[in-house]
Amino acid sequence: MAEPRFFEDIELGDEIAASQPDVTMENVKRFCHAAKHVFERFVDHDAARKEGFPGAIVPGIMSQGLLAAMIHQWAPGCTITSIDTVFRGSLIVDSKITMTGAVTDTDETKRCVELDLAIVAEDGRTGVIGTAMVEFPS
Amino acid sequence: MESGQGALNLAEVRENWVGIEFDWATFDMRTEEMVEWAQACGEEDPRFVDPAHPDFQAHPGYTTHCMSGRVLPDGFPQIGGGFGIDGGKSVQVHAPIRPGDTLHATTTIADVFDKTGRSGTMIFIVQRMEFRDDRGELVSTVDWKMIKKA
Numbered sequence: 001m002a003e004p005r006f007f008e009d010i011e012l013g014d015e016i017a018a019s020q021p022d023v024t025m026e027n028v029k030r031f032c033h034a035a036k037h038v039f040e041r042f043v044d045h046d047a048a049r050k051e052g053f054p055g056a057i058v059p060g061i062m063s064q065g066l067l068a069a070m071i072h073q074w075a076p077g078c079t080i081t082s083i084d085t086v087f088r089g090s091l092i093v094d095s096k097i098t099m100t101g102a103v104t105d106t107d108e109t110k111r112c113v114e115l116d117l118a119i120v121a122e123d124g125r126t127g128v129i130g131t132a133m134v135e136f137p138s
Numbered sequence: 139m140e141s142g143q144g145a146l147n148l149a150e151v152r153e154n155w156v157g158i159e160f161d162w163a164t165f166d167m168r169t170e171e172m173v174e175w176a177q178a179c180g181e182e183d184p185r186f187v188d189p190a191h192p193d194f195q196a197h198p199g200y201t202t203h204c205m206s207g208r209v210l211p212d213g214f215p216q217i218g219g220g221f222g223i224d225g226g227k228s229v230q231v232h233a234p235i236r237p238g239d240t241l242h243a244t245t246t247i248a249d250v251f252d253k254t255g256r257s258g259t260m261i262f263i264v265q266r267m268e269f270r271d272d273r274g275e276l277v278s279t280v281d282w283k284m285i286k287k288a
Contacts, residue, residue, distance in 0.1 A: 021179075022180060028178075030174060030177070030178040031174075031175065031178035031179070033174065034171045034172075034174035034175040034178060034203075035175060035203035036203060037203055060224055060226065061199060061202040061203055061227060062178070062179065064199045064227060064229070065175065065176075065178070065179035065181075065197055065199050066179050066180060068181075068197060068198045068199055069176070069179040069181040069182070069183075069197075070180075072181060072182070072183040072186070073180075073182060073183075077183075079231070080231060081230070082228070082229060082230045082231065083198055083199060083228070083229050084229070085226050085228075086225065086226035086283075087224055087226045130226075
């Protein structure tokens with residue numbers, strides 16, 4: 001795990017370092033197994049193409065989970081109290097996708113911050129945008 | 139921005155359907171699936187991947203996979219075209235979910251609205267699932283936005 005990050009360390013505009021999560025077919029299948037979410041469009045490139053996608057697509061709920069893990073990596077020990085993601089476009093399995101985040105608000109009383117989140121596809125399209133509220137321990 | 143005529147039609151739908159409960163289900167929380175979910179998401183925090191951790195719990199969005207048996211209530215009016223696409227999910231984490239918990243979910247229509255942009259008018263139907271543990275404590279709320287073409 002990363003070094004601890006304290007609420008006092010956070011400033012408006014701070015960015016979470018961009019990272020590239022594992023969306024290989026093997027890992028997406030693993031997620032789908034855990035989620036009981038085994039639809040062909042997620043785990044079979046050919047089947048997804050027959051549905052009109054460029055290839056198998058990363059489940060939307062997995063993209064939200066990837067962002068949550070990124071937040072925990074950025075601020076170990078924090079608590080995500082809400083996370084809201086909008087699925088704007090397909091993220092393709094076995095491609096290179098990039099996650100980013102930035103602090104858009106801070107609340108000293110509640111020791112919480114608001115984050116803007118995004119995942120960009122390999123071709124530069126924005127696949128997911130979102131926000132999260134994150135509380136820091138006292 | 140909201141469209142004039144569409145907003146008028148949807149006002150009646152909202153009046154009749156928002157807040158109506160239409161599905162009830164239970165879900166058992168299992169350690170192996172909670173760990174597998176978190177690991178596949180790249181999680182390294184032991185609270186989510188180590189069952190021996192004293193604060194072991196489900197990943198924040200874990201309840202998003204708990205699908206309701208029905209997408210819409212019986213008798214819900216046919217508005218918009220087709221089945222609709224998944225527009226996203228919003229999760230509120232009220233309390234940790236532990237392995238062995240049985241969650242009791244109720245599903246309601248939380249909102250119906252439309253927006254008009256360059257590509258035309260889209261209708262948003264927000265389905266809300268509230269998850270309570272065996273003690274009746276609210277642990278998670280998931281809002282799912284279904285988007286349909288008007």
